[in-house]
Amino acid sequence: MPTFLKEIKTTIKDLLSRKGRSFLTILGIIIGVAGVIIIISLGAGAQSLVLGQITKLGSNLVGVLPGKSSENGPPTAVFGVQIKTLTVDDLNAIKDKGKVPNATAVAPFVSGNITIISGKESVDTSFVATEGSYVRIQNIDISKGAFFTDEEARAGANVIVLGYDVATSLFPNGNEIGSVVKIKIPNNNPNPANLEISNSIPFRVIGVQKKMGTVAFQNQDDQVFIPFSIGQRQILGIDYVQFIRIKIDDAINVKTAMSDISRVLREQHRIKNAENDDFSVRDLADAIKVLTSITGTLSTFLALMAGISLIVGGIGIMNIMLVTVSERTREIGLRKAMGATRKNIRNQFLFESIILTFTGGILGIILGIFVSYIVSLGARFAGYDWAFIISPFAVILAVSVSIITGVIFGLYPALKAAKLDPIVALRYE
């Protein structure tokens, strides 16, 4: 066996003979490495969850939001800013077959929070006001009854489709269809005419949505659907559209359709130059790009924070190694008297810190994978379609950073030990 391997073997034996201290020494590294692994894994899991949900919607959907937004940034509407530039006229212009020939379905949206009352039961929930075309755009399953039709929506019929959770809390007996519920109009409705009529509107339940679970961090079962014009005018008291979603006949025509839509809206808004657009047309590829860049930045940032804890762990190792060197001064003297060269002594302490940090790295990876796995189990238990992802890159990064930490923070104590004069070291008390 080469001397090199013998030295490593001796070092391992030595470290094992003081397990307790060795473990405490590497605790910082274990936590740092586990932190990096967990953060990268959770970031990847969350990203794949959201992306999976988006792609499930279909790759041939285009959204129109009011307000200009930069290419890769999120639309301003995401931050809760209300922009009123998108109108029903714009909606009708997009629906015009001649103008956007590839559009197969167009649905406007407004949404808000309401209280629904049925007899003595009441539920706070959110509503989505849209048209019948919604069912052709979004994959939604109706378990009882039916979704309202375009005709019903246009006629302003007082009909409502309940989300699963809303239905079960209002109608524990399951007799929803045909029942009448009341929607309380929120106080912030700016239309004074509505306030005079009454502060609640009756709706006939015509459908119940199948249990959907949570998609994109939103509980899909805790919402109701009502016809667009009622939601827009009578409940919110507004005359603009918050969002338009368009289904395109084929994914390859998405880009063409997007430019058609932009042209239509520019005509509508009398905008000559694309730079002055007061709307944003996005497809899912854009949404994915934005999300990936947001989650990517976030997890890089978090991994960096965890990386800093690795450096702190490394300083901890250096500290202990310096203590070890001074505690073992006599031993160093003895080894030198037995013929150890400076290099032998330097290697001994360097190996020691590298073996420590390497072990810490391995234990950290095991801990990190374990915790990430537990989190993924928990997320799945909570109903998310969470993927358990461990990136090999993260593992390699964590191990190499921990070894490099060992070299960097072990070098100074090792050189200090190597420089000791044999006789001074032997006399040291």
Added chain:
Amino acid sequence: MLIELKNIVKNYDNGGVITKVLRGVDLSVDEGEFVAIMGPSGSGKSTLMHTIGFLDRPTTGVYLFDGENTEGFNDDELARIRNNRIGFVFQSFNLLPRTTVLDNVMLPLLYSGEKGNYESRARKALEAVGLGERLHFMSNQISGGQKQRVAIARALVCDPKVIFADEPTGNLDSKSGSTVMNILEKLNKEGRTIILVTHDKQVALHANRIVTIRDGEIVSDVLVPVSERVHSKEVKED
């Protein structure tokens, strides 16, 4: 001549205050000799041994070891000499803690870079000091006398020309001390040079020559008459 010191001076500089520890020592030791260095504490006898043993460098003077002038030797060359030409036995044993007897004896071999079966060499050295059966004991599980015998085995394992023993019986009871001296005598009989530092006349009388040092200078250097020499027997431990 194995060891030849010419006008060796050693000064210690303690923050500007210079202490003269060795004031021009001349000493020659032939191969196969058993030399005892005596002197009161502070006389410089330990410094002299450390200098001869390459643990310390003289301030000035010439040191020929086995015919070679060691003046220009670098740290690595000195480490080599300490490793395979010299063996040390210390008063306080200096065994590695939490380490087996066998591993302690193998330590110098680890630094020798030599090929071969370290373990069998270490076993042989331990057998030579009568500890062939304690190989896997931890160094703190054995008695003081046994510890010193392990230290002798460790000094022997690289087959050095000379063994330096610094008060080897200083921390031992008389029985164990007797066994240790018996082993050193045996080694000397086999042709190995022994240099012993002691302040105990009875211990020094095991040697064939006594060098006395006082205030950093050799004040006497006499051969021990055969009739006055003390011999120790191996004492079986209980």
